[in-house]
Amino acid sequence: MDDWLVSMPKVELHAHLNGSIRDSTLLQLAKALGEKGVIDFSEVEHVILKSDRSIVEVFKLFDLIHILTTDHKTVTRITKEVIADFASENVVYLELRTTPKRNDSIGMTKRSYMEAVVKGLRAESSVDVVFMSYTANGGSFVNSLPSNDEYNGKTRKKIYVRLLLSIDRRETTAAAMETVMLAVEMRHLGVVGIDLSGNPLVGEWATYLPALEFARDQGLYITFTVERCVHVPNRQEVQAMLEFSPQRIGHAIFFEEEDWRKLKSSKIPVEICLTSNIRTMSVRSLDVHHFVDLYNGKHPLVLCTDDSGVFSTSVSNEYKIAASSFGLGKREMFELAKSAVEFIFADDAMKNDLRKIFDSSVKNLGL
Ligand code: 6MZ
DSSP: OHHHHHHSOEEEEEEEGGGSOOHHHHHHHHHHHHHTTSSOHHHHHHHHHOOOOOHHHHHHHHHHHHHHHOSHHHHHHHHHHHHHHHHHTTEEEEEEEEOOOOBGGGTBOHHHHHHHHHHHHHHOOSEEEEOEEEOTTTOOEEESSOOOOEETTEEOEEEEEEEEEEEETTSOHHHHHHHHHHHHHTGGGTEEEEEEESOTTSOOHHHHHHHHHHHHHTTOEEEEEEEOOSSOOOHHHHHHHHHHOOSEEEEEEOOOHHHHHHHHHHTOOEEEOHHHHHHTTSSSOGGGOHHHHHHHTTOOEEEOOBOTTTTTOOHHHHHHHHHHHHOOOHHHHHHHHHHGGGGSSSOHHHHHHHHHHHHHHTTTTTO
């Protein structure tokens, strides 16, 4: 089953760049900063290698990861590695999200952070990474890299990548607005949408609303994490988020029956991250996970990793968990993976290409 799941084409729509870093890279970066005396490596090593974390600890880990990764060279490196990792398990279309960061001490602006990400997309030569570029004459979008099928004598895997810029719940209205403006300006580099994420214990919906409305007016796609904690089941925010009617919703963890009814009638696709929900204890156990209810009700769903590095998972592994926990067979998993094509933030031409990739894999998958 493991090999079969890896060979199945997959679509990943909820992956945070800094949560998807390899442990080995994090440890290497931590060691280097330890040697420079910036951090105490012995303390940090234990934090990186710990496997079960509460949601509070997860966000502490993100603060540490950001100390390790927020310089241009490292941002480029981790982007390159993350793309290669998703491509290696046959993710054929990836929407990668990241929070543009400012770091005055090294001259990093949100824009230069994003330029470092784009450099990472261009840097991976073992994989055919296809993202967008704008042609000055026709005004249409085309793939920016020529397709080259060979690398070191082997067929290169091809992955379509689009970018979502995240607003962190810690940010001010002005900072959120800056991110949306950057997204508008970077459309020609494959930026297609905006995400709102970050520690659900922090921040107010009213702070981000102007930026989200502006993003919507500009024609950007929008997704956000609706993930209330047991400690702060902020009913009003959940209602306001559903009312906003984004194109997709991440996690969808809330408590009131009325909110579920609203979600189900809205048909807004949900990005489900099983391992993340269990590891952060946002959902008690898989047998009570809302996947079952939504899947049985044929609600649009996509299985995603959230943070494959932080939670030591992969897209294939998320399907494996769905198979073993919810009894999905190969045909059902294939249909679930293929259905995600309908929820991507792209036009029909892109969707058609992806449908063809799925259809042409049926025979090899023995379906
Ligand atoms: C909410 C999350 C998240 O943007 O620096 N992030 N926000 N819930 C989650 N599930 C547990 N996982 C990741 O990637 C890391 C950032 O993504 C958001 C947090 O803001 C985190 O700091 P980037 O590339």
